[in-house]
Amino acid sequence: MAAILAKPSPSIARCLPMGTSLTTTPFLSSSKLALASPTLASAWESMGLSSAMVLRISIHSSRHRWYSDAIRVFRMMQDGSNARADEITMLGVISACAHLGALDMGKWVHAYVDRCCMRLTTNLGTALINMYARCGEIETASSLFDNMKEKDVRAWSVMISGLALNGLAKEALDLFAEMQNAGVKPDSVTITGVLSACSHAGYVQKGMKLLDEMQELYFVEPTIEHYGCVVDLLGRAGELEKALALIKRMRLKPDVMIWGAMLVACRVHKNVEIGEMAAKEMLELDSQNAGALVFLSNVYAAIGKWDMVEQVRCLMKEQRIRKPPGSSSIELDGVVHEFLSGDTLHPQSDQIYRMLDEILRLAVLRGYRPVIGGVPFDINEEDKEVCISQHSEKLALAFGLINSEGGTVIRIVKNLRICEDCHSVMQLVSELFNRIVIVRDRNRFHHYKDGACSCKNYW
Numbered sequence: 001m002a003a004i005l006a007k008p009s010p011s012i013a014r015c016l017p018m019g020t021s022l023t024t025t026p027f028l029s030s031s032k033l034a035l036a037s038p039t040l041a042s043a044w045e046s047m048g049l050s051s052a053m054v055l056r057i058s059i060h061s062s063r064h065r066w067y068s069d070a071i072r073v074f075r076m077m078q079d080g081s082n083a084r085a086d087e088i089t090m091l092g093v094i095s096a097c098a099h100l101g102a103l104d105m106g107k108w109v110h111a112y113v114d115r116c117c118m119r120l121t122t123n124l125g126t127a128l129i130n131m132y133a134r135c136g137e138i139e140t141a142s143s144l145f146d147n148m149k150e151k152d153v154r155a156w157s158v159m160i161s162g163l164a165l166n167g168l169a170k171e172a173l174d175l176f177a178e179m180q181n182a183g184v185k186p187d188s189v190t191i192t193g194v195l196s197a198c199s200h201a202g203y204v205q206k207g208m209k210l211l212d213e214m215q216e217l218y219f220v221e222p223t224i225e226h227y228g229c230v231v232d233l234l235g236r237a238g239e240l241e242k243a244l245a246l247i248k249r250m251r252l253k254p255d256v257m258i259w260g261a262m263l264v265a266c267r268v269h270k271n272v273e274i275g276e277m278a279a280k281e282m283l284e285l286d287s288q289n290a291g292a293l294v295f296l297s298n299v300y301a302a303i304g305k306w307d308m309v310e311q312v313r314c315l316m317k318e319q320r321i322r323k324p325p326g327s328s329s330i331e332l333d334g335v336v337h338e339f340l341s342g343d344t345l346h347p348q349s350d351q352i353y354r355m356l357d358e359i360l361r362l363a364v365l366r367g368y369r370p371v372i373g374g375v376p377f378d379i380n381e382e383d384k385e386v387c388i389s390q391h392s393e394k395l396a397l398a399f400g401l402i403n404s405e406g407g408t409v410i411r412i413v414k415n416l417r418i419c420e421d422c423h424s425v426m427q428l429v430s431e432l433f434n435r436i437v438i439v440r441d442r443n444r445f446h447h448y449k450d451g452a453c454s455c456k457n458y459w
């Protein structure tokens, strides 16, 4: 029944993996495609799921928003048939859970692997370690890793990066030493993990030393990612001049990521001069980079160059350049709920905003002072048009408090770096509501408990 599709729907064609032709996908028919709703999963639902191929397509499509669709489709497949998933499908589902930070679903998938007596290959084991680490369950990841019989360089690297992501820098470095004692040679990915551990903990000397010696000791040539980690490490530690000197002396051409790391550091340490330069370098490479433009506009505002502010803002308006919206997700009973900043689309929206008001009211009683309006230099990554009190992670937090029982851990995944205001609100909530709150932002985990965060405010 090979239906030939003359004009595939662009929204569906977009998410097919490279090299997949719609004409070779037998269960897609043009009439059904015409009925397909905007989301892929509902398109499939309307087609009557019949093949694991659908799932494959979803899983291998690299677009983030399809991850939750992939999980949904997998669940429906399991509910509706006795079809047994193979290892490749499982790897895809596990990586979708890791990406979304969907721990409950990830645990369910792990149990499924056990129940089906699937052989825990090194690949499958590594995917599970990665999933637990990226969901903030580092102890489970560790014990899986310890029980793994054959550990290849990927397994070691995933564990090291997982420890780094969870702020366990010392443990990551210890494991790196253990890996070498076990005779496993580190590769480029391992080094990135170790450098990011150094960055999270502020181990400037160790990180610099590794960058200098990696080629000689491990025969791994430093890549732009490695330099990026060290620029980030120096930048966080406030060593802006050193970071700049490193960029200048590296043999590779600095990319947007490198200048972006520099820009973040300048924002945190309030360095106008280097920040302005980094922003301009970024714009040379990407003239529409919203981060660089917002930074410049704020820098000019801070030093009173209003004509320049106007220029930048006009440019942004003309070209319709906006910062990416902040988005946070939280899993409840196996369903991932996503919130954008200022979102009012959720069915429980009214309740969520009431809860948010209550949180902020209680927080103020504890001495919290909300950030009102734009603080000239503390430029946030998120669009300033959305009030800070409605940031997506705050909405997800309120949703979590409403819908989960007291004592349950609240887990939130955020696409950007968490802002200072949300960070302090999360700390207070962990104390006021006696809850453990775990936030995975773009860079790392924050585990909030009894009013404090695991990052010790160094992030």
Ligand SMILES: [Zn+2]
Pocket (backbone or CB within 6 Å): 388, 391, 393, 418, 419, 420, 421, 422, 423
């Ligand atoms: Zn925020």
Ligand SMILES: [Zn+2]
Pocket (backbone or CB within 6 Å): 423, 445, 446, 447, 453, 454, 455, 456, 457, 458, 459
């Ligand atoms: Zn933190």
